[in-house]
Amino acid sequence: MNIHSENGSMRESVACNLLVGMEPGFKLLYIFGAGGHGRELAWLTSQIWGSKVALCFVVDDAFVGNRKVDDISVRPLSSAEPSTDSRFIVALGQGAARRRAAAKCDALGLLPTALIHPRVEMSARTRVAGGAVICAGSILTTNVSIGEHVHVNIGCTISHDVAIGDFSTLSPGVHISGHVHVGRDVFIGTGASIINGSAAEPLVIGDGAVIAAGACVTRSVDPGALMAGVPAIRKR
Numbered sequence: 252m253n254i255h256s257e258n259g260s261m262r263e264s265v266a267c268n269l270l271v272g273m274e275p276g277f278k279l280l281y282i283f284g285a286g287g288h289g290r291e292l293a294w295l296t297s298q299i300w301g302s303k304v305a306l307c308f309v310v311d312d313a314f315v316g317n318r319k320v321d322d323i324s325v326r327p328l329s330s331a332e333p334s335t336d337s338r339f340i341v342a343l344g345q346g347a348a349r350r351r352a353a354a355k356c357d358a359l360g361l362l363p364t365a366l367i368h369p370r371v372e373m374s375a376r377t378r379v380a381g382g383a384v385i386c387a388g389s390i391l392t393t394n395v396s397i398g399e400h401v402h403v404n405i406g407c408t409i410s411h412d413v414a415i416g417d418f419s420t421l422s423p424g425v426h427i428s429g430h431v432h433v434g435r436d437v438f439i440g441t442g443a444s445i446i447n448g449s450a451a452e453p454l455v456i457g458d459g460a461v462i463a464a465g466a467c468v469t470r471s472v473d474p475g476a477l478m479a480g481v482p483a484i485r486k487r
């Protein structure tokens with residue numbers, strides 16, 4: 252399982268807490284999606300950079316209309332202009348939708364950024380790839396690798412030697428113990444726990460698996476499986 256980015260590199264990878272308190276290096280953030288998660292990421296961005304970064308929601312052209320959400324303009328994606336002064340983030344909670352939206356932004360030549368809330372704890376040995384979002388109150392310890400466009404929602408804990416593959420989603424309050432490899436496009440529901448693997452035998456969650464809210468995963472999971480309950484059993 253490739254637990255890093257699809258192009259083999261950690262594009263715009265940042266060393267953990269280097270974003271917080273730093274100059275953003277760009278002036279405008281396009282947030283793809285103007286729903287609840289979009290408003291959350293607008294708030295998150297203001298928590299990191301205050302008014303140094305202007306915000307603009309972008310949506311598929313069919314959904315636009317002249318409107319504002321929380322005083323932020325909503326514009327068609329096709330109007331977004333690639334520039335070294337702008338970045339994008341995708342604010343869609345579902346990994347497959349996030350993947351499609353990111354591909355559209357990439358095709359326009361827009362550059363992704365990562366967003367890491369100032370109240371995230373992480374070691375200098377944790378890596379976060381472009382497009383990833385780490386929300387308030389999460390703790391990522393050491394030798395953790397977060398792939399492209401991964402979303403780690405509020406209050407998650409991720410222990411040592413964990414890798415999360417591109418476009419995977421951790422809902423609020425997910426806990427992942429050490430030596431766990433989460434594949435790509437995995438969805439983990441609110442409050443789920445994944446127990447530890449070992450250096451010799453990491454616990455592996457296969458690509459595209461779904462872990463139900465509140466589940467406790469005690470062993471490796473096949474790609475595409477739906478696991479639920481305590482201990483988690485395969486439902487599909």
Ligand SMILES: CC(C)(COP(=O)(O)OP(=O)(O)OC[C@H]1O[C@@H](n2cnc3c(N)ncnc32)[C@H](O)[C@@H]1OP(=O)(O)O)[C@@H](O)C(=O)NCCC(=O)NCCS
Pocket residue numbers: 344404422423439440441461462463464465466477479480486
């Ligand atoms: C796992 C989940 C995605 C499955 O949804 P679904 O595809 O519609 O599946 P179903 O509701 O048909 O459930 C399939 C089976 O899993 C069981 N199941 C689903 N969620 C469960 C849960 N959280 N705990 C225990 N069992 C669960 C169902 O009872 C059903 O079991 P059965 O086949 O024995 O009757 C959904 O239940 C879930 O937990 N979502 C998490 C939502 C969340 O955390 N969102 C965060 C937003 S920020």
